[in-house]
Amino acid sequence: xxKHSDNYQYPLDExxxxxxxxxxxxxxxxxxxxxxxxxxxxxxxxxxxxxxTVVPAKSExxxxxxxxxxxxxxxxxxxxxxxxxxxxQRFQYRD
Numbered sequence: 001x002x003k004h005s006d007n008y009q010y011p012l013d014e015x016x017x018x019x020x021x022x023x024x025x026x027x028x029x030x031x032x033x034x035x036x037x038x039x040x041x042x043x044x045x046x047x048x049x050x051x052x053t054v055v056p057a058k059s060e061x062x063x064x065x066x067x068x069x070x071x072x073x074x075x076x077x078x079x080x081x082x083x084x085x086x087x088x089q090r091f092q093y094r095d
Contacts, residue, residue: 010028026050038091040089
C-alpha cells in the first residue's frame with residue numbers, strides 16, 4: 001500500500017523550463033516506482049543524474065527532497081543510497 005495520498009503535487013520551481021520540469025518529474029516518478037514496485041537500477045540512476053543537472057546545488061536539492069518527502073512519504077536520499085549500493089539490475093527500495 002502506498003504511503004502517500006494520490007492527490008499531491010510535486011515540488012517544482014516555476015522558473016524551470018518545460019524540459020527541466022520533465023526531468024525532475026521523471027525523477028520523482030522513478031523514486032515512486034522504486035518504492036511502490038521496482039525499477040531498472042540504471043533507469044533510476046540516470047533519472048537522478050538528469051535531476052542533478054536541473055538542481056546542482058545541494059541546498060536546493062535538500063529542500064526539494066524534504067518537500068517531496070512531506071508530500072509523498074518517500075525519502076529520496078535513502079532510496080538513492082540503497083540504489084547506489086545494489087548490484088542488481090532491478091531495484092526495489094524497502095525501508
